[in-house]
Amino acid sequence: VLILHAADLHLSEAERDYTFPILDEIVGIAQREEAGLLLFAGDMFDSFQDLERLHGELRTRLECLRPACRVLMVAGNHEHLRAPEAAVDAMRRMSFGRAQLLSQEPFQVVPPEGESGVEVVGLPHRLRYTDYLTWAVPPPAAGRARVVLAHAALTGASYLGPDPEEAPSVMDVDLLERLGADYAAMGHLHTPKTVKVGGVTVCYPGSARVWRKGEAGPRGVSLVNVGQGPLRLRRVRLATAGEYRLVPVELGLEGDAPDLDRAAAGWGPRDAVDIELSGLVEDEHAAERTRAALEIRYRGRVRLLEVRLASVSSIAGISRNALAARYLELWRAREAEIEAAHGPEVARRVLRAGLDKIKTILETRKQVSA
Ligand SMILES: [Mn+2]
Numbered sequence: 041v042l043i044l045h046a047a048d049l050h051l052s053e054a055e056r057d058y059t060f061p062i063l064d065e066i067v068g069i070a071q072r073e074e075a076g077l078l079l080f081a082g083d084m085f086d087s088f089q090d091l092e093r094l095h096g097e098l099r100t101r102l103e104c105l106r107p108a109c110r111v112l113m114v115a116g117n118h119e120h121l122r123a124p125e126a127a128v129d130a131m132r133r134m135s136f137g138r139a140q141l142l143s144q145e146p147f148q149v150v151p152p153e154g155e156s157g158v159e160v161v162g163l164p165h166r167l168r169y170t171d172y173l174t175w176a177v178p179p180p181a182a183g184r185a186r187v188v189l190a191h192a193a194l195t196g197a198s199y200l201g202p203d204p205e206e207a208p209s210v211m212d213v214d215l216l217e218r219l220g221a222d223y224a225a226m227g228h229l230h231t232p233k234t235v236k237v238g239g240v241t242v243c244y245p246g247s248a249r250v251w252r253k254g255e256a257g258p259r260g261v262s263l264v265n266v267g268q269g270p271l272r273l274r275r276v277r278l279a280t281a282g283e284y285r286l287v288p289v290e291l292g293l294e295g296d297a298p299d300l301d302r303a304a305a306g307w308g309p310r311d312a313v314d315i316e317l318s319g320l321v322e323d324e325h326a327a328e329r330t331r332a333a334l335e336i337r338y339r340g341r342v343r344l345l346e347v348r349l350a351s352v353s354s355i356a357g358i359s360r361n362a363l364a365a366r367y368l369e370l371w372r373a374r375e376a377e378i379e380a381a382h383g384p385e386v387a388r389r390v391l392r393a394g395l396d397k398i399k400t401i402l403e404t405r406k407q408v409s410a
Contacts, residue, residue, distance in 0.1 A: 047227030081227030082116025082191025282310025295326025
């Protein structure tokens, strides 16, 4: 069966216009590829309130799926954020239409459907899974592949460490092996990652959207063929998710920025662009003017734009200082040569390193004379 596996969409009321088109794109991929199973591995909603307010909208958006496509999901830690005590009972009373929420603790077995169907074991999100050795999980049905659907970080494999900013919820990979899973459809880690542990292919498709700063690289879902011959896995990119792009910019002495239009031509309208200005400048007001100008220039071109003064330091009159003047004179004589050999970025960094050194010398002198 062809499975479309997505995770961590974090649908939210505040970002309705950003997140729902991504859901539509995922549904469109399931249609185009004729997926037989659509799995959502948790954090479909950004909080319990978002789940309460938006689950009807989710129901509507899933209606167009062909009847042969089954939709299963588990809750993640975010569906429990700011949730009332009986959150799981509340979730069970909600109607998700085409989607079935696997909420039975600690696991829920969904028997295969049709001749080529796979068996799915849902593990609703918990803070701890340490009692798993006592779970009475039946062995996989004869001749059927088993898929585990879960939302957790994993231990037992050092390269799958927990996300430091997220809730603990760590699962031992041994649990996945004991369940006899062929494929573990995981959510929780926002960076895409696939590893083979014993006989289990463990896959995190990563967040289906840019959820916070630093989530760089294309967002996507996994398309996996399970149950017919060897497991085949491929990644499909989500165009509507855009990308997070960190753009480091080194300012010149006058607070001037290099031309960013070439780089900006590669930015998409759904991207989150984070321009980080650094450098040593004569006048910090000039740096602030550059910052404001860049904001005006690129605002509206991307979904989110931030232009920040990250590590800009200023030293007034440095170009009039004898030592600095001599250094700048030597620098200008060799600037073209260094730029040609190493590119403008390296050239700016070399200039900055020299001026930083001079700044330190001047400051030390001041302290000594004071
Ligand atoms: Mn998440």
